[in-house]
Amino acid sequence: xxxxxxxxxxxxxxxxxxxxxxxxxxxxHEYMSWYRQDPGxxxxxxxxxxxxxxxxxxxxxxxxxxxRSTTEDFPLRLLSAxxxxxxxxxxxxxxxxxxxxxxxxxxxSWLTVV
Amino acid sequence: DAKTTQPPSMDCAEGRAANLxxxxxxxxxxxxxxxxxxxxxxxxxxxxHGLKNNETNEMASLIITEDRKSSTLILPHxxxxxxxxxxxxxxxxxxxxxxxxxxxxxxLRVKS
Numbered sequence: 679x680x681x682x683x684x685x686x687x688x689x690x691x692x693x694x695x696x697x698x699x700x701x702x703x704x705x706x707h708e709y710m711s712w713y714r715q716d717p718g719x720x721x722x723x724x725x726x727x728x729x730x731x732x733x734x735x736x737x738x739x740x741x742x743x744x745x746r747s748t749t750e751d752f753p754l755r756l757l758s759a760x761x762x763x764x765x766x767x768x769x770x771x772x773x774x775x776x777x778x779x780x781x782x783x784x785x786x787s788w789l790t791v792v
Numbered sequence: 793d794a795k796t797t798q799p800p801s802m803d804c805a806e807g808r809a810a811n812l813x814x815x816x817x818x819x820x821x822x823x824x825x826x827x828x829x830x831x832x833x834x835x836x837x838x839x840x841h842g843l844k845n846n847e848t849n850e851m852a853s854l855i856i857t858e859d860r861k862s863s864t865l866i867l868p869h870x871x872x873x874x875x876x877x878x879x880x881x882x883x884x885x886x887x888x889x890x891x892x893x894x895x896x897x898x899x900l901r902v903k904s
Contacts, residue, residue: 720894720896720897721836721892721894722894726891737893768835770892781892783835785834786835
């Protein structure tokens with residue numbers, strides 16, 4: 679059971695380039711999301727999805743795009759990378775349980791924009 | 793904005809219990825208290841959660857006051873590997889999952 683898998687783990691981009699961070703989960707979870715974490719700060723929600731075909735914006739969505747064509751995958755696209763998007767990105771997934779949602783996180787993708 | 797208040801840092805001796813407090817004075821009836829931790833350079837790890845009753849699992853215990861305005865996470869026998877940032881988060885179960893609002897958390901340093 680792999681859990682939540684993110685790729686790539688490390689990436690360096692030039693300003694203006696685009697790229698996609700991949701996220702996959704094998705737990706058949708309905709809910710998936712993307713967070714970013716800047717140095718010394720807590721995680722902030724970028725986008726989330728409550729099921730295939732359904733996405734919504736989180737706290738800091740600007741400059742990012744998502745889609746959810748399958749239950750398993752939730753890619754995050756950087757449309758035109760900026761230095762302000764240098765951060766660590768975490769993908770997460772969860773199921774709905776009777777006593778609340780337990781959220782599982784991936785190991786992170788370190789992105790540097792130069 | 794985070795709905796919780798935690799001390800910025802705490803120290804604990806190895807083998808001792810670590811008691812991490814959290815204030816959530818504006819918590820509502822639909823909101824659970826969740827605890828996550830983040831060990832350096834890793835993704836956050838779920839620890840425990842509760843609504844109003846005290847909870848215990850293989851990792852920790854969660855003590856919630858009767859008025860639900862504060863709680864304490866207890867690591868009964870802290871080890872060096874428990875050194876991490878601990879986040880106390882209030883989650884509304886009536887909302888969609890995954891919408892966690894992280895504050896700054898408490899840096900727990902376990903020392904030998």
